Amino acid sequence: MPPDRLRSIVPMFGGATSYVKTLDEILEYVADQQPTPDELIGWHRGHFERVSSRDSIQRRIDYLEDVGFIQQDGHHWRLGPEGTTYVAEQTTETLLEIMCRRNVGLRSLLYSLVPAPMTIEEIGRQQLETHANLGWDPANTDMAKQRANWLRSLGLVHRDGQQYALTDEGRRFVETAVEKWAGSDxxxxxxxxxxxxxxxxxxxxxxxxxxxxxxxxxxxxxxxxxxxxxxxxxxxxxxxxxxxxxxxxxxxxxxxxxxxxxxxxxxxxxxxxxxxxxxxxxxxxxxxxxxxxxxxxxxxxxxxxxxxxxxxxxxxxxxxxxxxxxxxxxx
Known part of the structure; x- marks a missing residue:
C-alpha cells in the first residue's frame, strides 16, 4: 500500500524561490556526511542566515523524512528512497513527480491556475474547497504561500504583484498531467x-x-x-x-x-x-x-x-x- 499523501507542505530556508536549491544542498550534505541528528541541526544553523529555533529546523527535517527524501539509520541520517531517486536523476521533472505524488493538492492548484492568475487568498480557498482533508484555518495564508512558493521554486508558477500565474513550464505540465496522473490516488x-x-x-x-x-x-x-x-x-x-x-x-x-x-x-x-x-x-x-x-x-x-x-x-x-x-x- 502506498504511503499516505501529506497534507502539510513545509517551506525550506533560503527564500521563496530557493526551496529546490536548499533541498539540493541538504541532500548533498546528508549523502556525503551521513550526519547525526545534532550535526544536521548544526549544519542548518551554520549554512543559512536567519535560521530560527531548533524546533523550526526540526520541523523541516521531519517533513523531508515524511516525504522520503531522508531517513534515519541508527543514529545517522541517510538518503531515503525518494532522495536516492532524485539525487540519481537530479531533474526538476523527477522532483515535481515526487512532490505531486507525496503531497495533497499541488496538481489541483496548477489546474486552477490555468484559466487565470490567483491571489494567495484565492489559492487558499481553492485548496480547502477541493481538499477538505487539509483542514487548516482559512484565515492562515501561510499554508497557501508555502504551496505557491514550492511551485515557484520548481519553475511552474511565477508571482506578478499580488497574483500567482502559471509559467510556460507550468502550462506544459498540466497539459500532460491530466492524462499522465489518471488512475492515481x-x-x-x-x-x-x-x-x-x-x-x-x-x-x-x-x-x-x-x-x-x-x-x-x-x-x-x-x-x-x-x-x-x-x-x-x-x-x-x-x-x-x-x-x-x-x-x-x-x-x-x-x-x-x-x-x-x-x-x-x-x-x-x-x-x-x-x-x-x-x-x-x-x-x-x-x-x-x-x-x-x-x-x-x-x-x-x-x-x-x-x-x-x-x-x-x-x-x-x-x-x-x-x-x-x-x-x-x-x-
Missing part, C-alpha cells in the same frame, strides 16, 4: 468513506481517464452535482469536455472547458442531443425524441432554460466554438 480530496464511491469512481475514469485532482477540482466548482440533472453522487458523475478531448488536447486540462455531467447526460451531450449556448441557455437537438420521463424532465422540457451554475465556470468562447461545429444550433 482515486480518492484525492474526497472526505467520504462510502465504499461505493471508490468502486463507481474506478468505472468513471475508465470512460474518461483524467487525473483525480483535476476531476475533484471540477466537481467542487459545481458543489458535486450535475448542473443539468441534479445528480449528486460522485460515482455517477463524469467530467465532460466542451471542446472534445481527442480534438483539442491543448484544452484538456482547462477547468473552464469542462463540466460534471451524470453518465447519461454526458452521453447525451457527446451525442449532440443537447447543448448549452454562450449565454448558458440549454438547447435541444430537434431530432431528439424519447419516451424517457427522466430525459424529458431534465433535457427536453428544459429547452431555452438558463443553466446558471455554468456562468463563470465554463468559458463562453469554448461553447461558441463547440456549437459552431455541431450545425443544428443557430444561436
Amino acid at each position: 482515486p480518492q484525492a480530496g474526497v472526505s467520504t468513506t462510502d465504499s461505493s464511491t471508490a468502486t463507481t469512481y474506478e468505472t468513471t475514469v475508465q470512460a474518461r481517464a483524467v487525473d483525480p485532482e483535476f476531476r475533484e477540482t471540477v466537481l467542487v466548482q459545481y458543489d458535486v452535482a450535475c448542473p443539468i440533472s441534479g445528480v449528486d453522487h460522485r460515482g455517477l458523475l463524469d467530467v465532460a469536455h466542451v471542446l472534445p478531448w481527442s480534438d483539442y488536447p491543448q484544452h484538456r486540462a482547462d477547468p473552464t472547458n469542462v463540466l460534471p455531467l451524470s453518465k447519461i447526460h454526458h452521453a447525451a451531450f457527446d451525442r449532440e442531443l443537447f447543448t448549452i449556448d454562450h449565454n448558458y441557455q440549454l438547447h435541444v437537438n430537434p431530432d431528439f425524441e424519447t419516451d424517457s420521463d427522466l430525459l424529458k424532465q431534465t433535457i427536453i422540457d428544459r429547452a431555452g432554460e438558463s443553466v446558471p451554475q455554468l456562468d463563470g465556470n465554463v468559458a463562453p468562447a469554448y461553447l461558441r466554438q463547440y456549437n459552431d461545429s455541431i450545425g443544428w444550433i443557430t444561436s
